[in-house]
Amino acid sequence: MSDRYLSRRVAGLKPSGIRKFFDIAATMKDVISLGIGEPDFTTPEPILQAGIRSLQRGETHYTSNFGIIELRRALAKHLEKMYGVSYDPETEIVITVGGSEALNLAAIALLNPGDEVIIPTPCFVSYQAAVILAGGVAVEVPSRMENNFDFDPDELRAAITPRTKAILIGFPNNPTGAVASRENLLEVAKMAEEHDLMVISDEIYDQLVYGIKHVCFPSLDGMRPRSLLLGGFSKDYAMTGWRIGYAAGPQDVIKGLLRVHQYMVMSAPTMSQYAALEALTSGAPHVSQMVAEYDRRRKLIVSGLNQIGLPTFEPKGAFYAFPKVGVTGLDDETFCNRLLQEQHVAVVPGNSFGKGGEGFARCSYATSYDQLEEALDRIEKFVRKI
Numbered sequence: 001m002s003d004r005y006l007s008r009r010v011a012g013l014k015p016s017g018i019r020k021f022f023d024i025a026a027t028m029k030d031v032i033s034l035g036i037g038e039p040d041f042t043t044p045e046p047i048l049q050a051g052i053r054s055l056q057r058g059e060t061h062y063t064s065n066f067g068i069i070e071l072r073r074a075l076a077k078h079l080e081k082m083y084g085v086s087y088d089p090e091t092e093i094v095i096t097v098g099g100s101e102a103l104n105l106a107a108i109a110l111l112n113p114g115d116e117v118i119i120p121t122p123c124f125v126s127y128q129a130a131v132i133l134a135g136g137v138a139v140e141v142p143s144r145m146e147n148n149f150d151f152d153p154d155e156l157r158a159a160i161t162p163r164t165k166a167i168l169i170g171f172p173n174n175p176t177g178a179v180a181s182r183e184n185l186l187e188v189a190k191m192a193e194e195h196d197l198m199v200i201s202d203e204i205y206d207q208l209v210y211g212i213k214h215v216c217f218p219s220l221d222g223m224r225p226r227s228l229l230l231g232g233f234s235k236d237y238a239m240t241g242w243r244i245g246y247a248a249g250p251q252d253v254i255k256g257l258l259r260v261h262q263y264m265v266m267s268a269p270t271m272s273q274y275a276a277l278e279a280l281t282s283g284a285p286h287v288s289q290m291v292a293e294y295d296r297r298r299k300l301i302v303s304g305l306n307q308i309g310l311p312t313f314e315p316k317g318a319f320y321a322f323p324k325v326g327v328t329g330l331d332d333e334t335f336c337n338r339l340l341q342e343q344h345v346a347v348v349p350g351n352s353f354g355k356g357g358e359g360f361a362r363c364s365y366a367t368s369y370d371q372l373e374e375a376l377d378r379i380e381k382f383v384r385k386i
């Protein structure tokens with residue numbers, strides 16, 4: 001189809017590399033997919049029931065644009081308890097259609113045409129797109145495996161120009177599983193202060209960490225007034241299909257996000273807001289169970305990939321392993337294409353996630369232990385052959 005009718009902004013957007021792989025995988029039989037960026041668990045039962053009950057009560061209408069106040073209050077309490085950062089539930093939190101909407105609201109509300117946003121990459125595929133669609137410029141700063149895929153603060157600093165408006169960070173990271181160190185985050189805080197920048201911190205995987213504590217960016221000294229916290233329920237509580245997330249930040253910034261949100265979607269899905277309220281109320285033990293299972297799989301896949309000869313750094317969060325497939329002599333696209341065609345295992349080429357991802361592949365371990373064992377066998381066969 002021709003792009004003749006599309007705006008230059010949209011026509012210039014690269015289609016997501018993840019989608020391309022799924023479209024191919026969907027036409028094949030017996031594929032093991034390590035390509036999906038979502039929990040394989042069904043939403044925990046009490047959360048599910050809370051959503052159903054809200055429908056049965058007839059809560060099938062719009063809510064306040066901000067989202068139901070009960071959920072905003074519970075979320076404020078949750079963030080205070082987890083990270084010691086406090087938000088006014090009346091004015092400083094907006095409930096969104098997934099973390100995805102929160103990201104796009106942030107970009108639209110903050111950026112003027114040509115404003116630059118510095119993004120450590122590899123990163124979630126939507127970051128660059130959200131910035132570009134809002135008229136901004138995404139400035140990528142690649143991270144390296146030698147630094148455990150944490151960013152280099154000096155390189156971030158070197159990317160700052162008079163047009164820089166914000167730094168957008170996402171840790172625990174999709175696709176690497178990296179968790180930024182407190183020291184590096186403190187460096188971001190310093191540069192934000194020195195150059196009067198906003199920091200957009202996407203912490204959607206905050207509870208999926210292994211043996212370490214998540215640092216919530218706005219909780220760092222002096223950062224709350226210049227940061228926008230993006231979060232959600234999709235990953236932590238296995239609720240991707242409910243489409244529910246949030247943004248929290250200073251009142252004047254949230255006012256801007258809300259204005260966009262009002263015109264775009266009015267309010268997040270009502271039954272999902274009640275389900276999310278239940279997630280905050282009784283979800284913690286379920287999250288712990290899921291984290292324990294992800295951790296078991298994480299150990300299997302990281303040691304398995306390393307044994308096969310694909311160097312893989314030990315991820316500390318999220319549910320992705322990021323092996324260096326370039327050591328086989330194949331580039332990441334070719335590796336992933338051939339692995340899919342020859343062994344029916346779907347993984348995502350690292351270059352889909354921006355600079356710094358080339359030569360790697362994202363393998364999600366949000367799939368059953370048995371499937372992971374089988375996938376590792378197949379990957380081994382493939383690597384031996386080349």
Ligand SMILES: Cc1ncc(COP(=O)(O)O)c(C=O)c1O
Nearest residue numbers: 037098099100124174204232234
């Ligand atoms: C880092 C990151 N942020 C945000 C999202 C968006 O999640 P959702 O819109 O389902 O809440 C994703 C989904 O893959 C992600 O990986």
